Amino acid sequence: MASVVLDGRREPSGPIVGVLEAEGIVLGPPEMLRRTRYDTFDGRLHGKGLRLEARTRDTEGHALVVTAGNGPPARLFLSAPLVPTEPLAVTTLPPGPLRSRLLSPAADRALLPQLTLRSVRRSGTAVDADGIPLVTVHLDSDLEISRPGTRPGTGADTTDAVAWTIEVEELPGRHKPARALLQTLTGALDTDPATPAAVEGDALERAALAAQVDRRGWRGPVRPDLDRHAAALLGLRAVLRSFADALDANWDGTVDHLDDEFLHDLRIAVRQTRSLLVEGRRILPKDMRARQREAFRWFGTVTSPARDLDVYVAGWRTLTSPLSDEDARALEPVLAHLAGKQASAHAQVAQGLRSRTARQLREDWRAWLDLPDAEVARGKHAHKPLGEMIGARIMAAQHQLLVDGRRIDAGSLATDLHELRKDGKRLRYLLEGFGHLGGRKRSRAVIRHLKDLQDNLGAHQDAEVQADRLRQTLAELTDVSAEEGAGEPAPAMLAAGERLASILDRRQAAERADFHDRFAAYDDKRARRTVEDLVARMSR
Amino acid sequence: MKVLAAASIKGGVGKTATAVNVAAEATRDGVRVLLWDLDPQGSATYLLRAEHHLTGGGARGLVGAGSELAPHVRATSVPGLHVLPSDLSLRYLDRHLDDVDRPRRRLGALLPPLEDAYDLVVLDCPPGASLGIESALRATDVLLVPVVPTTLAMLTLTQLEEVVAARRRRPRFLAHVSMLDRRKKLQRETVTTLAEREDVLATMIPNTTVVERMGPERAPVRTFAPRSVATAAYEQLWHELTPMLWR
Ligand SMILES: Nc1ncnc2c1ncn2[C@@H]1O[C@H](COP(=O)(O)OP(=O)(O)OP(=O)(O)O)[C@@H](O)[C@H]1O
Ligand SMILES: [Mg+2]
Numbered sequence: 001m002a003s004v005v006l007d008g009r010r011e012p013s014g015p016i017v018g019v020l021e022a023e024g025i026v027l028g029p030p031e032m033l034r035r036t037r038y039d040t041f042d043g044r045l046h047g048k049g050l051r052l053e054a055r056t057r058d059t060e061g062h063a064l065v066v067t068a069g070n071g072p073p074a075r076l077f078l079s080a081p082l083v084p085t086e087p088l089a090v091t092t093l094p095p096g097p098l099r100s101r102l103l104s105p106a107a108d109r110a111l112l113p114q115l116t117l118r119s120v121r122r123s124g125t126a127v128d129a130d131g132i133p134l135v136t137v138h139l140d141s142d143l144e145i146s147r148p149g150t151r152p153g154t155g156a157d158t159t160d161a162v163a164w165t166i167e168v169e170e171l172p173g174r175h176k177p178a179r180a181l182l183q184t185l186t187g188a189l190d191t192d193p194a195t196p197a198a199v200e201g202d203a204l205e206r207a208a209l210a211a212q213v214d215r216r217g218w219r220g221p222v223r224p225d226l227d228r229h230a231a232a233l234l235g236l237r238a239v240l241r242s243f244a245d246a247l248d249a250n251w252d253g254t255v256d257h258l259d260d261e262f263l264h265d266l267r268i269a270v271r272q273t274r275s276l277l278v279e280g281r282r283i284l285p286k287d288m289r290a291r292q293r294e295a296f297r298w299f300g301t302v303t304s305p306a307r308d309l310d311v312y313v314a315g316w317r318t319l320t321s322p323l324s325d326e327d328a329r330a331l332e333p334v335l336a337h338l339a340g341k342q343a344s345a346h347a348q349v350a351q352g353l354r355s356r357t358a359r360q361l362r363e364d365w366r367a368w369l370d371l372p373d374a375e376v377a378r379g380k381h382a383h384k385p386l387g388e389m390i391g392a393r394i395m396a397a398q399h400q401l402l403v404d405g406r407r408i409d410a411g412s413l414a415t416d417l418h419e420l421r422k423d424g425k426r427l428r429y430l431l432e433g434f435g436h437l438g439g440r441k442r443s444r445a446v447i448r449h450l451k452d453l454q455d456n457l458g459a460h461q462d463a464e465v466q467a468d469r470l471r472q473t474l475a476e477l478t479d480v481s482a483e484e485g486a487g488e489p490a491p492a493m494l495a496a497g498e499r500l501a502s503i504l505d506r507r508q509a510a511e512r513a514d515f516h517d518r519f520a521a522y523d524d525k526r527a528r529r530t531v532e533d534l535v536a537r538m539s540r
Numbered sequence: 541m542k543v544l545a546a547a548s549i550k551g552g553v554g555k556t557a558t559a560v561n562v563a564a565e566a567t568r569d570g571v572r573v574l575l576w577d578l579d580p581q582g583s584a585t586y587l588l589r590a591e592h593h594l595t596g597g598g599a600r601g602l603v604g605a606g607s608e609l610a611p612h613v614r615a616t617s618v619p620g621l622h623v624l625p626s627d628l629s630l631r632y633l634d635r636h637l638d639d640v641d642r643p644r645r646r647l648g649a650l651l652p653p654l655e656d657a658y659d660l661v662v663l664d665c666p667p668g669a670s671l672g673i674e675s676a677l678r679a680t681d682v683l684l685v686p687v688v689p690t691t692l693a694m695l696t697l698t699q700l701e702e703v704v705a706a707r708r709r710r711p712r713f714l715a716h717v718s719m720l721d722r723r724k725k726l727q728r729e730t731v732t733t734l735a736e737r738e739d740v741l742a743t744m745i746p747n748t749t750v751v752e753r754m755g756p757e758r759a760p761v762r763t764f765a766p767r768s769v770a771t772a773a774y775e776q777l778w779h780e781l782t783p784m785l786w787r
Contacts, residue, residue, distance in 0.1 A: 049656070063570060068656040072620070075570025095786050097542070097571055097659035130589040130758075131617045171615040172622055 040109035043217020228387025235386035285377035302352035306345035327496035391539035438538035463508035551667035554718035559664035564760035565778035567620035579666035582626035598629030648679025686718035689730035717744035
């Protein structure tokens with residue numbers, strides 16, 4: 001089962017129709033066809049070998065069409081067309097095979113329109129004596145490709161490199177007729193030197209290629225090639241530049257809140273940048289470092305409430321899963337309340353990121369990153385080897401983590417564990433950014449080991465934050481209903497809320513009880529030696 | 541990919557009629573369907589105008605090591621519906637299965653390579669509860685049993701339920717009334733009893749000559765009688781099944 005497409009830039013239809021008719025294929029009347037290709041920002045469907053399109057055709061109506069590889073299309077018929085410039089959420093599709101297939105790769109990411117292909121299509125099928133199809137042909141002409149910007153209103157550019165395409169659709173068990181027809185067609189078109197050879201795929205894929213749609217999508221910033229002997233300042237600047245690329249790439253999607261992952265990735269870029277600005281002491285120029293730390297703290301603050309609420313709302317089902325159905329239902333007003341806050345938090349993010357302050361900060365930062373290396377002011381240790389400088393920072397972070405961790409005992413406060421988690425994060429960012437300078441495998445092993453400890457500390461803190469937020473929300477809801485004169489909120493809700501909060505308390509306590517062993521495993525002689533080894537290698 | 545099997549211990553109850561018509565209805569929802577005819581009689585193969593023949597050693601080839609289904613698949617006159625034809629050698633299917641390791645996993649093990657190509661596989665089983673059927677049912681998500689509303693049919697229904705219940709990995713068991721003749725008092729009474737069962741679907745397929753005409757027409761009812769009661773009933777049956785296959 002496959003489809004093959006031929007294309008060209010000059011008007012073909014005259015001779016082709018004749019060639020097809022000689023092969024027993026009578027093309028149907030011309031119909032308007034509009035196809036819009038969708039994928040997530042990070043190309044998850046493409047990664048899974050799937051392609052999604054929304055199709056509108058006179059005789060077929062509106063449908064979502066999914067193809068796997070070069071296989072036959074599966075459809076979901078829609079009662080109305082989709083707006084070809086607007087993102088689509090898989091979760092809004094009705095249950096069925098199509099939704100199930102899209103859900104696992106794209107449950108938490110918006111499907112964004114990438115390009116729209118309009119054409120006039122004529123189709124025809126050759127059948128055998130039993131009426132069973134042998135081969136189907138689609139002739140598309142008057143091709144018009146447009147690429148919607150992901151943001152409504154921003155310029156859509158048009159490409160029209162391809163004027164027509166012929167798709168030859170092979171059917172199962174009918175390889176020969178399809179091949180034969182393809183040969184005939186190629187022969188008939190041979191006179192036109194502008195006709196390239198047939199390629200696997202269909203008109204829409206051909207159009208995506210012509211319009212240079214990046215089918216693989218965003219795959220994270222390009223990681224700079226670091227040299228441990230190079231000057232530390234150069235290395236840091238290269239890494240900071242890649243973080244800035246990630247920030248830029250996720251900016252528009254965050255402002256429009258296309259899905260939660262944009263903000264998440266943007267915040268990772270912000271945190272990594274902040275962390276590196278801290279580590280860059282005596283390497284980066286002093287006043288710039290102070291200014292940018294301030295700027296990135298601002299980015300962090302502006303985006304933090306929205307991210308917390310995203311996590312809470314998206315994780316609601318998992319969070320409430322230990323409750324009875326009745327309790328879960330009773331807590332629905334809490335979710336609704338949080339969702340309302342989430343929406344306004346995102347409005348604030350959008351406002352913040354659209355502000356003049358944000359634009360100024362971003363421009364300043366880019367300007368510094370784009371400065372030629374020779375013009376950059378230097379910290380005292382800017383010229384020292386990158387490996388050595390970062391190695392020292394890793395040792396310092398590791399030392400801090402061990403000292404703080406060993407100090408924790410039964411009497412320690414929860415905040416002491418939160419502080420320890422921060423120590424761990426500092427170390428993790430260093431390892432993730434530069435650990436490979438001491439060997440990829442060794443670095444991955446250290447990160448894995450650290451992750452075991454961080455998971456425990458993370459679960460401990462999450463449980464606390466979730467319980468706090470829940471209790472706080474219940475209190476807010478009580479205030480709201482008092483203000484509205486509605487009296488006390490439903491006792492069932494308060495009771496269910498308290499039950500959930502105490503489950504979270506117990507979870508936190510369990511993680512706390514687990515901490516000792518986890519830390520002991522991290523603070524193990526052999527494990528410590530791996531870190532020392534890694535640092536020794538990167539500093540050599 | 542989901543697997544729906546039409547099966548029953550009893551013969552001639554409408555398994556093939558249900559399999560072919562439900563498969564055809566599913567394609568109207570854009571679902572890519574493969575109908576796998578497991579019955580050596582090949583009624584479904586005949587109705588879909590495919591050749592009653594499997595290349596490469598027939599049933600033995602299918603069950604043998606390294607076999608593939610894809611090369612046997614054929615298009616049908618219903619767009620989106622493909623068929624895996626039957627072959628007379630399927631009457632020895634049990635014997636061939638007996639020769640291999642884990643025979644009950646054998647047929648299901650052939651399906652994963654088709655995972656990307658189809659959303660739904662409809663199995664048309666021969667009557668009975670043989671090893672071949674058990675093997676097919678092990679890969680099945682929903683087992684659909686047509687029941688002609690007579691007392692005896694009820695008995696075979698319970699029997700098949702027992703066969704299924706004995707297995708660890710078992711499909712969801714559902715029955716639907718088939719060939720209902722409302723003029724018969726006994727059938728009306730039986731239907732009332734059946735309707736109380738949770739595993740019996742609400743849709744009832746009436747006894748009508750339109751279904752019989754599938755033979756001479758060699759097509760699903762929708763192709764030649766789109767506005768008939770039978771077509772409407774199969775459409776409704778499919779719509780009742782959809783949420784049970786995909787939640
Ligand atoms: N609803 C119906 N109304 C009238 N005739 C029907 C109906 N359903 C099936 N039949 C007829 O009854 C006969 C048996 O139907 P069908 O082949 O679908 O049953 P089956 O269970 O698959 O049989 P087998 O056990 O032989 O495989 C066929 O001739 C068919 O045309
Ligand atoms: Mg049959």
